[in-house]
Amino acid sequence: MLTLNVVALPSILPIFSAQPSNHQFNYLLANTGRRKLKVTRPRANFWDSIRSGFLKDNSTQVVESPSMLQEEEEPQPEEFVLVEKTEEDGVVEQIIFSSGGDVDIYDLQTLCDKVGWPRRPLSKLATALKNSYMVATLHSIQKSPGSEGNEQKKLIGMARATSDHAFNATIWDVLVDPSYQGQGLGKTLVEKLIRALLQRDIGNITLFADSQVVEFYQNLGFEPDPEGIKGMFWYPKY
């Protein structure tokens, strides 16, 4: 597979802080200072992907050879702080993205309840997560001020994908806690999945969207019923 790096303009991603009424938002980048970067198998590839987002030279078209990743390599887990904000009372809240797939199944069920999904057997849910090609999660960590350092960790978003590791992937179970929706978190979850899949040359990315979120996925680059053809389902007879 060919990878083309098409660079239009030099790009240095800015660190900027907006200041709406009550909160102080710091938009942080993946490779700056105090990120909690837990990469269990550090490899050049992670930094390649960082670099590819920060190319500084203009007017060059780089054609890379087919993906350097060994085909059998599992997706490399990454974890970093996506958003950090400080409340007026000094509580610092961080939203952490993780692709390590470390999900507490009870937390997940609570989250599914919050978004109004029908209940599914926990064991099946756990098995499905374990056998998914990728599981991306968003956790909120709230730290109270002071030396106590009480931390509250909460699961606020998840998305997963199944795949044959070569050509096809299906994205399932994309959800974000309703009180955290509208911030672009769902977009981040899905985009990270797509990026990770495409990096591994998995080009057929499919999902089955509820009617109210079709537009959400259209904005992310998904086309409904491409070429007019629908997916079909077989259900077990009860």
Add this chain to the structure above:
Amino acid sequence: MAAAAAPMTIKMKACCGYGGIKAMEIRWATRKENSNEVSTKLKQRIPIFISTNPSHINPQQLRDLYGSCNHSCHRFPKMDKMGKLVEPVDIKRLTIALSHSDLLVSVFCNKVDVLASDDDDCGNEREPNKGENPPVLGLGDLLQRVVPLPVVSPSTGMLVGFGRAVSDHGLTASIFDVMVIPSLRGMGIGKMIVKRIIRYFEHVHENLAINNGLPNLVRLFFKACGFGDDIMGSTTMMYTRTLSTHIECDQMVKCAGRKLLLVPPLNMDI
């Protein structure tokens, strides 16, 4: 924003392995009588060997089958003006896909039962399997002439049908790459393949919702196998964003068949 909840399941059954389903068997494939085929050369009833044993599959044979069926692993493959695939399946990637598929179904039949109906089949049929002693007059052949026993085996037969499925073993399974060579279509082989896949998931992981993973032009075929629209009314969507539809700086693209898919950038602007 919630989307694409994997379907509900009812009961759990922790079991591994088949527990009663035969891993391979010989069946009869019968051509429908109301077929439009005028040619009387095509046989009405042939024995086929259907197997879920992955070791029966030879990657080169499989790649040739993809070619004969003009089937690509890419949803949007590169095609010439006649609609024929430009490049064969990448064997290395195909092997990876096979090793990560939960079920592989392969169908074989005797070479003599396959009659060339177009150029593709011609090429494949005459080509002997690599690394196999050409059976001149084996005992099987002799027996076949005396008593028409349905004797077919993967080693002497020709790979004529295939299907595979990928699952998370808990909630979902997706079927990919179901194919039968053109001259043997309309005989129920494809349906057998799909039904075999369904039976496997019914038995091993109860209450899985199975989908035909990659929407393509075989809606009627899957309907005949008992598939229908999603009961939750979901819309099937595929990632198709390319450079031409979305202009931004510093874009990376990935080749997927004839599409150059745009890789979402790394920046964290929220």
